[in-house]
Amino acid sequence: MPAIESTLALAVGTPMPAFTLPDPATGALVSADSLAGAPAVVAFVCNHCPFVEHVARQLSQLDGESRRDGWRLLAINSNDPRTYPEDAPDRMPTTARRWHWTFPYLFDESQDVARAYGAACTPDFFLFDARGSLAYRGQLDPSSPRNGLPCDGTSLRSAIALVLAGQAVPEPHAPSIGCNVKWRP
Numbered sequence: 001m002p003a004i005e006s007t008l009a010l011a012v013g014t015p016m017p018a019f020t021l022p023d024p025a026t027g028a029l030v031s032a033d034s035l036a037g038a039p040a041v042v043a044f045v046c047n048h049c050p051f052v053e054h055v056a057r058q059l060s061q062l063d064g065e066s067r068r069d070g071w072r073l074l075a076i077n078s079n080d081p082r083t084y085p086e087d088a089p090d091r092m093p094t095t096a097r098r099w100h101w102t103f104p105y106l107f108d109e110s111q112d113v114a115r116a117y118g119a120a121c122t123p124d125f126f127l128f129d130a131r132g133s134l135a136y137r138g139q140l141d142p143s144s145p146r147n148g149l150p151c152d153g154t155s156l157r158s159a160i161a162l163v164l165a166g167q168a169v170p171e172p173h174a175p176s177i178g179c180n181v182k183w184r185p
Contacts, residue, residue, distance in 0.1 A: 002179070002180070003051070003121075003144070003177050003178060003179070004120060004121050004177070004178070004179075004180050005120070005121065005175040005176065005177050006118075006119070006120045006121050006124045006137070006138060006139075006175040006176040006177075006178075007118050007120045007175070008118075008137055008138060008173060008175055009118035009120075010117055010118045010126065010134055010137055011134070012133075012134050012135065012136075012137075012169075012171065012173075013133050013134060014133065014134045015132055015133060015134075016032050016035065016040070016042075016128045016132045016133075016134070017032065017113065017116035017117055018031070018032050018033075018116075019031060019032050019076075019106075019108075019112075019113040019116070020032075021076065021106035021107060021108055021113065022089070022106065022107055023104045023105060023106050023107075024089040024090065024092045024093055024105070024107055025092065025093040025096055025105065026104075028104075030074065030104045030106055032132075034072075035072050035074070035128070035132070036132060037130060038070055038071050038072050038130050039071040039072070039127065039128065039129055039130050039135075039160065039163045039164060040071060040072040040073070040074070040127070040128045041062070041066070041071070041072070041073045041074075041125060041126065041127050041128075041156070041160070042074060042075075042076065042117065042125075042126045042128070043059065043073070043074070043075040043076070043123055043124070043125050043126075044075070044076050044077075044078060044114060044117070044119040044121075044122055044123060044124040044125075044126075044181065045059070045075045045076070045077060045105075045122050045123050046077045046078075046079045046084075046087045046122045046179075046182075047077065047086055047087050047091050047092060047094075047095040048084065048086040048087060049122045049123075049178060049179040050145050050179070051121070051122060051123060051144065051145060051177065051178035051179055052122050052123050052178065052179075053145075054143070054144065054145045054151055055123055055140050055151055055153075056098075056099040056101075057099065057151070058140060058141075058151055058152070058153040059073075059075070059099065059101060059103075060099050060100045060101055061153070062153060062156070062157075063100075063101060063102055063103050065157075066103070069160075069164065070164075071160060071163075071164065072103075073103040074103050074104040074105070074106060075101070075103060075104070075105045075106070076105075076106045076107075076108050076113060076114070076119075077089070077092055077105065077106070077107050077108065078108035078111050078113060078114035078119060078181055079122070079181060079182035080111070080182045080183060080184045080185075082184070083182060083184075083185070084182045087182065089107040089109075092105050092107060093105075111181075111183060111184060114181055119181055120180065120181060121176055121177065121178035121179060121180055121181065122178045122179050122180075122181065123140060123176055123178050124137075124176045124178065124181075125137065125138060125139070125140060125156055125176055127156065127159050127160060127163060127169070129163050130163075135159065135162075135163045135168070135169050136156070136159035136163070136169040136173055137173055138155065138173035138174050138175050138176055139155045139156070139173075139174045139175060139176045139177065140153050140155060140156045140176065141153050141154045141155045141156070142154075142155070142174065144177055155174060159173075
C-alpha cells in the first residue's frame with residue numbers, strides 16, 4: 001500500500017475551481033455552482049483505496065453533520081478506470097451504498113478537475129467558505145490505516161467549525177496521506 005502526501009498546492013483564498021460532473025448514481029450533472037452560498041467540502045476519493053476505506057465511515061458521519069449544520073459535502077473520483085477498473089463509474093453507486101454516503105459522488109473522467117484542485121491522493125480534502133474561497137486543504141485527521149491513531153475527523157471538523165464561525169483556519173495545514181490519483185498514461 002504505497003502512500004503519498006497531498007501537495008497543498010492550491011493556495012488558501014483561491015476561488016473554488018469550476019466543474020460540472022456526472023453523478024453515476026443518479027445520472028445528474030452536478031456543478032461547483034450548486035455549492036454556492038454555504039461552506040463546502042470537496043473530497044477526492046475512489047472505490048478501492050485502503051486509505052479511503054479507512055475514512056469512509058467518517059465521511060458518512062460528516063454527511064449527516066453537513067445537512068444538520070448547513071454546509072455541503074461532495075466527493076469526486078478522478079481515477080483512470082481503464083487501468084483501475086474497480087474505480088469505474090458503474091461501481092461508484094455500490095461504494096456509496098456500502099458506506100451510506102448520500103452526498104453526490106461524482107466522476108471526473110477527464111481528470112481536469114483533479115488537476116485544477118491539485119489533488120494528488122485519495123483521500124484529499126478541500127474546504128471552501130461560503131464565498132467559495134479555499135479555507136483549508138489537507139488531512140481528515142492524523143490517522144492512517146497503519147498508525148493506530150483514531151479516525152475521528154478532528155482536523156477537518158476543526159477547520160469546518162472555524163469556517164462556520166467566520167474565522168480563518170490557521171496554517172500550516174497538514175497534508176492528507178493516501179494512494180496517488182491514478183492518472184491516465
